[in-house]
Amino acid sequence: MSSSQLQVDPLAKNVRDVASDADIKRSFWRYAIPSITAMLVSGLYQIIDGIFVGHYVGVDGLAAINMAWPITFVVSGLGIMVGMGGGSLISMKRGEQDSTSTQQALNASFLLMLVLAMFSAMGLFLWGADLLRVQGGEGTIFTLGFDYVNIFSYGTIATIMATAIPMLVRNDESPNVATALMIFGALLNIVLDYVLIGLWQWQLEGAALATIIAQLTIAIIGIGYFLSQYSSLKFDRSLVRVNPRMMSTIIGLGASSLVMYLYTSFVFALHNRLFMQYGTSVTVGAFAIVGYIMTLYYLVAEGIAEGMQPPVSYYFGAQQFENIKKMLLLSIKVTVIAGVGFIVILNVMPNLMISLFTSDDPQLVSEAKNGIRLHLFSMFLDGIIVLASVYFMAIGKGGKALAISVGNMFIQLPFLYFLPQWLGVDGIWLALPLSNIVLFAIVAPLVWHDIKQREKASVVNHMTHELG
Numbered sequence: 001m002s003s004s005q006l007q008v009d010p011l012a013k014n015v016r017d018v019a020s021d022a023d024i025k026r027s028f029w030r031y032a033i034p035s036i037t038a039m040l041v042s043g044l045y046q047i048i049d050g051i052f053v054g055h056y057v058g059v060d061g062l063a064a065i066n067m068a069w070p071i072t073f074v075v076s077g078l079g080i081m082v083g084m085g086g087g088s089l090i091s092m093k094r095g096e097q098d099s100t101s102t103q104q105a106l107n108a109s110f111l112l113m114l115v116l117a118m119f120s121a122m123g124l125f126l127w128g129a130d131l132l133r134v135q136g137g138e139g140t141i142f143t144l145g146f147d148y149v150n151i152f153s154y155g156t157i158a159t160i161m162a163t164a165i166p167m168l169v170r171n172d173e174s175p176n177v178a179t180a181l182m183i184f185g186a187l188l189n190i191v192l193d194y195v196l197i198g199l200w201q202w203q204l205e206g207a208a209l210a211t212i213i214a215q216l217t218i219a220i221i222g223i224g225y226f227l228s229q230y231s232s233l234k235f236d237r238s239l240v241r242v243n244p245r246m247m248s249t250i251i252g253l254g255a256s257s258l259v260m261y262l263y264t265s266f267v268f269a270l271h272n273r274l275f276m277q278y279g280t281s282v283t284v285g286a287f288a289i290v291g292y293i294m295t296l297y298y299l300v301a302e303g304i305a306e307g308m309q310p311p312v313s314y315y316f317g318a319q320q321f322e323n324i325k326k327m328l329l330l331s332i333k334v335t336v337i338a339g340v341g342f343i344v345i346l347n348v349m350p351n352l353m354i355s356l357f358t359s360d361d362p363q364l365v366s367e368a369k370n371g372i373r374l375h376l377f378s379m380f381l382d383g384i385i386v387l388a389s390v391y392f393m394a395i396g397k398g399g400k401a402l403a404i405s406v407g408n409m410f411i412q413l414p415f416l417y418f419l420p421q422w423l424g425v426d427g428i429w430l431a432l433p434l435s436n437i438v439l440f441a442i443v444a445p446l447v448w449h450d451i452k453q454r455e456k457a458s459v460v461n462h463m464t465h466e467l468g
Helices: 021-056 059-095 099-134 139-153 156-171 175-199 203-226 244-278 281-317 321-348 350-354 362-375 379-394 398-410 412-423 425-467
Strands: none
Touching: 021 059, 021 156, 021 175, 021 203, 021 281, 021 321, 059 099, 059 139, 059 156, 059 203, 059 244, 059 281, 059 379, 099 139, 099 156, 099 244, 139 156, 139 203, 156 175, 156 203, 156 281, 175 203, 244 281, 244 379, 244 398, 244 412, 244 425, 281 321, 281 350, 281 362, 281 379, 321 350, 321 362, 321 379, 321 425, 350 362, 362 425, 379 398, 379 425, 398 412, 398 425, 412 425
């Protein structure tokens, strides 16, 4: 964001710094468009894998990759935690005009990536196979899924860095560079998927290799950015002097994002288990297709939330509370419009999206249509819940952000326990949307109350300044 848009007089941190609606929109879209693009491009890794696997491996391949995906998704979540937590801290310290702490936040972020990559690799080596079996993986599905997870266990550093570094680049005032990084990686992944899965028939091993090679390329280029003249934050000798408190702060700020990924992984794994129990591998394959479709909107919503985060964190550091409210309301509006539009398109033209993953299995197509109708009707509420979590993280309330993310996970458990017993497979499809409705009814008042508190604080600051 340009200095003309966000630069404030440090002696005038009060309501007088209210930006116009036009300025808020420019600031929002300057970050939101690259962020949405980056998230969609990032999600293309999984979606492209699914497209190639669906057409070249078949329904067993879709079921296998859908069981492997929740396991490897946790590694991506560790990268998101560092990227979101470190990025939020960088923006807040920049808003406070604290250049030393801004550099320390970058240093701590990179050390965290290395530590987390080591532990996640150990976790995949030790428990990858067991996590597939817990979901009901057996026979061909287990073998294919383990091939995918095994490759990822060797490339955790690439996955974490490729997820986190573009977010740090974005918060270094270079959102376009971050987007270009993600686009390049996705294009490379498409080419590699075609070669490794389509031409060489390496099945899920090829899918995993394509993703890891593309992610490693992004990581190397991203490190090169922070060594170049284009970065305002530099790798220098201060990298060896990491502030442990900074690392703790980054984890605290980004923990809610990690929990969102853990929640997604856990819920997908539990759905896989239940679909295998109440249905068949075809049902799991259909869930994979519906999951990929849902991921498209989820990535848009997360992109909107991440685009909102840098300016909101800056406004919070500068104590410009009215600007925070304007930015949040605009983000909610865009999230709802995108979600409702997506739901309408999916219900009017379901075959359009399903045909990306399969075209010659009528049973799979029929089950996927049923999933779209039952599983995605309240999808836009999930976007608002993501937005609320990122909002609290952006203003330094990591505890509330974490509580929303944890609540999003646990609120689904009773629905997933009872509904399948009453409605069978349809009950599994309905668990997520119904739990989203309940959680939205809890989260919306929390956000509204926080906004009203900030409005009062803004008025008090203004009165204090005038009397002073």
